[in-house]
Amino acid sequence: MIPxxxxxxxxxxxxxxxxxxxxxxxxxxxVPIVVRVAQRALQAxxxxxxxxxxxxxxxxxxxxQGVKLCMTRADHASGSDRLAECAAQCGWSDDAIVxxxxxxxxxxxxxxxxxxxxxxxxxxxPMATLAAPIHDAHELFDPNVVKLVRGASGRALYFSRAPLPxxxxxxxxxxxxxxxxxxFLRHIGIYAYRAGFLARYAQLVRTPxxxxxxxxxxxxxxxxxxxxxxxxxEPFPPGIDTEADLARAAQWLRDRG
Numbered sequence: 147m148i149p150x151x152x153x154x155x156x157x158x159x160x161x162x163x164x165x166x167x168x169x170x171x172x173x174x175x176x177v178p179i180v181v182r183v184a185q186r187a188l189q190a191x192x193x194x195x196x197x198x199x200x201x202x203x204x205x206x207x208x209x210x211q212g213v214k215l216c217m218t219r220a221d222h223a224s225g226s227d228r229l230a231e232c233a234a235q236c237g238w239s240d241d242a243i244v245x246x247x248x249x250x251x252x253x254x255x256x257x258x259x260x261x262x263x264x265x266x267x268x269x270x271x272p273m274a275t276l277a278a279p280i281h282d283a284h285e286l287f288d289p290n291v292v293k294l295v296r297g298a299s300g301r302a303l304y305f306s307r308a309p310l311p312x313x314x315x316x317x318x319x320x321x322x323x324x325x326x327x328x329x330f331l332r333h334i335g336i337y338a339y340r341a342g343f344l345a346r347y348a349q350l351v352r353t354p355x356x357x358x359x360x361x362x363x364x365x366x367x368x369x370x371x372x373x374x375x376x377x378x379x380e381p382f383p384p385g386i387d388t389e390a391d392l393a394r395a396a397q398w399l400r401d402r403g
Contacts (some may be wrong), residue, residue, distance in 0.1 A: 230348035240342030
């Protein structure tokens with residue numbers, strides 16, 4: 147295993163979330179979500195932490211947090227598109243490793259942030275991500291949980307909200323338990339890219355599967371680019387998408403004391 151390379155963490159933070167309005171500024175135990183995400187990035191040892199946002203209120207919340215700010219357009223289709231604009235503004239070198247830490251991951255483990263940077267450095271794919279084993283049938287069949295399958299090379303074959311892979315014989319008999327020999331994986335929405343690829347990504351036309359599944363990473367696969375996948379060294383608590391997620395996150399924090 148190679149050492150963790152130098153890496154930048156870029157955090158896309160859009161104000162106008164549809165399911166949870168003003169999501170980056172919603173608070174968990176009195177601290178805005180976006181501030182907690184930035185703190186996690188700093189703890190991971192990034193050489194730079196940059197928040198790419200479309201709203202001055204998010205920028206104001208991050209004052210004094212030791213991170214850089216990049217004001218971007220409001221009309222980006224995905225976080226990766228937002229970071230492509232950020233990369234152009236910041237002038238990062240093409241081979242710089244940029245970790246896209248989602249702005250709704252306030253408890254992302256530092257080890258996981260470092261691992262996705264290492265995964266990219268170990269592979270010549272232009273993009274890398276993380277996954278975790280699925281052991282529960284309810285999680286596999288939940289369309290809010292993104293599943294992935296990967297090949298023997300450790301690269302992604304497909305991502306889907308549907309249960310993948312489909313264990314034909316086992317599920318014909320019983321869908322309440324998972325066959326232990328099948329490698330079911332949950333996708334963790336953290337990415338690493340080489341900065342030069344971000345510019346190329348932004349030029350890729352949105353694709354039918356990306357739009358059908360509402361998964362931006364499918365644009366990369368549909369255009370023929372590889373995504374390296376590694377297992378996370380530590381669990382990622384669920385991100386924040388709804389009011390219920392926000393309440394669960396507050397409870398998770400209380401439970402940890």
